Structures are given as structure tokens and as C-alpha cells.
Amino acid sequence: MTVARSRSDDSATVDNPLDGLLGYQLRRASGAMLADLAHVLDGPGLTPTEASVLLLIAHNPGITQSEIGRILAIQRANMAPIAAMLTENGLLSRTQADGRSQGLELREAGRALAERVWEGIETHEAGFLPDMTAAERRGLVDLLRRVWNK
Amino acid sequence: MTVARSRSDDSATVDNPLDGLLGYQLRRASGAMLADLAHVLDGPGLTPTEASVLLLIAHNPGITQSEIGRILAIQRANMAPIAAMLTENGLLSRTQADGRSQGLELREAGRALAERVWEGIETHEAGFLPDMTAAERRGLVDLLRRVWNK
DNA sequence: TATTGTTATACTCTATAACTATA
DNA sequence: TATAGTTATAGAGTATAACAATA
Numbered sequence: 001m002t003v004a005r006s007r008s009d010d011s012a013t014v015d016n017p018l019d020g021l022l023g024y025q026l027r028r029a030s031g032a033m034l035a036d037l038a039h040v041l042d043g044p045g046l047t048p049t050e051a052s053v054l055l056l057i058a059h060n061p062g063i064t065q066s067e068i069g070r071i072l073a074i075q076r077a078n079m080a081p082i083a084a085m086l087t088e089n090g091l092l093s094r095t096q097a098d099g100r101s102q103g104l105e106l107r108e109a110g111r112a113l114a115e116r117v118w119e120g121i122e123t124h125e126a127g128f129l130p131d132m133t134a135a136e137r138r139g140l141v142d143l144l145r146r147v148w149n150k
Numbered sequence: 151m152t153v154a155r156s157r158s159d160d161s162a163t164v165d166n167p168l169d170g171l172l173g174y175q176l177r178r179a180s181g182a183m184l185a186d187l188a189h190v191l192d193g194p195g196l197t198p199t200e201a202s203v204l205l206l207i208a209h210n211p212g213i214t215q216s217e218i219g220r221i222l223a224i225q226r227a228n229m230a231p232i233a234a235m236l237t238e239n240g241l242l243s244r245t246q247a248d249g250r251s252q253g254l255e256l257r258e259a260g261r262a263l264a265e266r267v268w269e270g271i272e273t274h275e276a277g278f279l280p281d282m283t284a285a286e287r288r289g290l291v292d293l294l295r296r297v298w299n300k
Numbered sequence: 301t302a303t304t305g306t307t308a309t310a311c312t313c314t315a316t317a318a319c320t321a322t323a
Numbered sequence: 324t325a326t327a328g329t330t331a332t333a334g335a336g337t338a339t340a341a342c343a344a345t346a
Contacts, residue, residue, distance in 0.1 A: 065304075066303075076306090083305090098304090099304090100305070101304050
């Protein structure tokens with residue numbers, strides 16, 4: 001028999017109605033991984049968003065700011081300072097593609113940093129749910145992709 | 151045989167190296183559900199955070215602000231304006247527990263709103279991954295809980 | 301007309317520091 | 324000493340509007 005516990009009982013088990021919600025668990029899980037990632041990226045001196053842009057350019061030399069924004073869900077207006085920062089730090093070079101758009105590609109320092117960032121991310125990723133097989137992990141990632149994609 | 155496509159090809163398939171990352175997929179999935187939830191809560195006039203506080207109080211009458219903050223990962227300092235807003239809108243009543251802490255419980259309007267909010271959330275949740283069994287969904291939620299909990 | 305890059309700006313969310321009153 | 328509630332503030336992250344140049 002369970003007894004209704006007074007809320008002044010400090011160690012009381014709290015009934016969290018959000019606990020079974022997909023949206024709530026996504027928020028908490030995402031927040032936890034993002035906080036850990038931010039810590040990992042302190043070394044390289046990048047924010048998670050900047051790192052994602054760096055990696056996307058590394059894999060797609062010649063991509064434009066607008067294209068990056070569409071893929072990563074970053075507003076065009078918010079891409080400008082990110083691209084400017086990467087350029088000022090000597091990580092990125094811009095080549096005029098047509099009169100209004102410029103293709104982005106990494107300089108040598110950018111490629112080296114992207115490699116370092118990627119290694120950090122792999123370690124970071126492995127730290128979460130380490131007791132899953134690669135197949136199970138892939139299944140989870142595929143499921144999450146279906147939540148927002150398409 | 152695949153051919154390296156020029157980046158000036160607008161419909162080019164972009165190689166997104168983040169696509170297989172758990173952290174990235176969590177971020178995108180969480181963002182999509184949060185945006186949809188915010189839209190759902192436009193009616194009740196609450197933010198997702200305010201709604202989560204409302205529901206937690208509904209299920210735990212007498213709970214304190216600090217306790218809510220610990221459970222939902224909201225700073226004590228950020229709980230103050232939320233509790234003030236709910237009180238000013240006649241949703242919440244405060245009862246002095248001891249000299250420094252006050253137990254929170256919903257007023258009748260708060261209970262009614264919590265009920266309405268919960269129904270909205272259930273519809274919202276059902277809109278994502280509707281082609282899953284209840285057991286599959288529970289499995290996913292349990293997995294996500296392990297990502298950040300403990 | 302639509303798109304690219306840009307600037308300026310506002311708004312939300314979250315984090316920190318400091319203070320008081322109390323335990 | 325530690326905790327509860329509060330205020331003030333600062334920093335991200337993100338959103339909108341507008342503009343010039345170009346397609």
C-alpha cells in the first residue's frame with residue numbers, strides 16, 4: 001500500500017508527469033549532450049554551432065552560406081557572423097562563385113581544426129549510451145531523424 | 151559509379167557529416183518538437199517551460215520552487231519570475247511552509263488550465279512518430295532517459 | 301521577382317552574482 | 324553554514340526586417 005507523502009518530506013519521490021513524454025526526454029537528452037559538447041569544444045575555441053558549420057564545409061568545399069543555413073537550420077542572417085569569425089581566424093577562405101554568392105572552403109588550419117574537432121566529437125558521442133551496439137545506436141539515430149525530417 | 155558533383159549544382163546531395171551523430175539528431179528532433187509545442191501552447195498563453203512547471207505543481211501540490219528547479223533543471227533565479235507570473239494570473243497560490251519556503255498549489259483556474267494543457271500535449275505527442283506501438287514508444291523514451299539521467 | 305550576403309535589432313532562455321531572511 | 328526566494332544582469336541563441344547587389 002502506498003501512502004500519500006507530505007511534500008515537506010524532502011526525500012519524497014516526486015511525480016513528474018513529463019517523464020513519459022517524448023518531447024521532454026528529447027529536451028533533457030539533447031541538453032545534456034549539448035552541454036558536454038560545449039565543454040569538449042572549449043579547447044578548439046568553437047561553439048557547437050560553429051563546429052557544425054566547420055565540419056559541413058570540410059565535407060562540402062565550395063558550399064555557400066545560404067546552403068549551410070538551410071541544411072543546419074541556421075538563419076542566413078545568423079550565418080554571416082559565423083562565417084566572418086571563421087574567416088578572421090584564418091580557418092576559411094571565400095571564393096566568389098557568382099556575383100552574389102561565394103563558395104566556402106577550409107584553409108589548411110581549418111582542415112586541421114576540423115579533424116581535431118571530429119575526433120573530440122567521436123569521443124564525446126561514445127561517452128553516451130556506451131552499452132549499445134553500433135546497430136542499436138544506428139536504429140536510435142534513424143528513429144530520431146524521422147521525428148523531425150521530412 | 152558516383153561522380154563528385156560540383157557545389158554549384160543547386161540540387162546536389164550534400165554530405166552532412168553530422169547526420170549520423172546522436173547529439174545532432176537529438177538537437178534537431180528536440181527543436182522540432184519544442185517548436186510545435188510552443189505553437190500548441192499559444193492558446194493557453196504559456197511557454198513550454200511555464201507549462202512544465204504548471205503540470206509539475208498539478209501533480210505535486212505543496213512542492214516548492216527550489217524543488218521544481220532541481221527536477222526540471224531550472225535555476226532557482228529563473229523560477230522566481232515563472233512562479234510570479236503564474237500567481238499574478240490567478241493560477242497559483244502560495245502557502246508559507248516554513249519561514250523561508252512556500253508550498254505551491256494550483257487554484258481552480260490553474261487546475262483547469264493544466265488539464266487543457268495536458269490534452270494539448272497528448273495530441274502534440276501523438277503527432278510525432280504516430281506509426282509506433284505504445285511499447286516501441288516507451289522503449290524510445292526509456293532509452294532517452296538513460297542518455298541524461300543518472 | 302527571387303536570392304545572397306549583410307547589418308541592426310529584439311526577444312527568449314539560461315547562467316551568475318549578490319542580497320535577505322531563515323534553518 | 325546551508326538553503327529559499329528574490330533581483331539584477333550578462334551572455335548565448337535565435338528571429339525579423341530591411342537593404343544593396345545580383346540572378
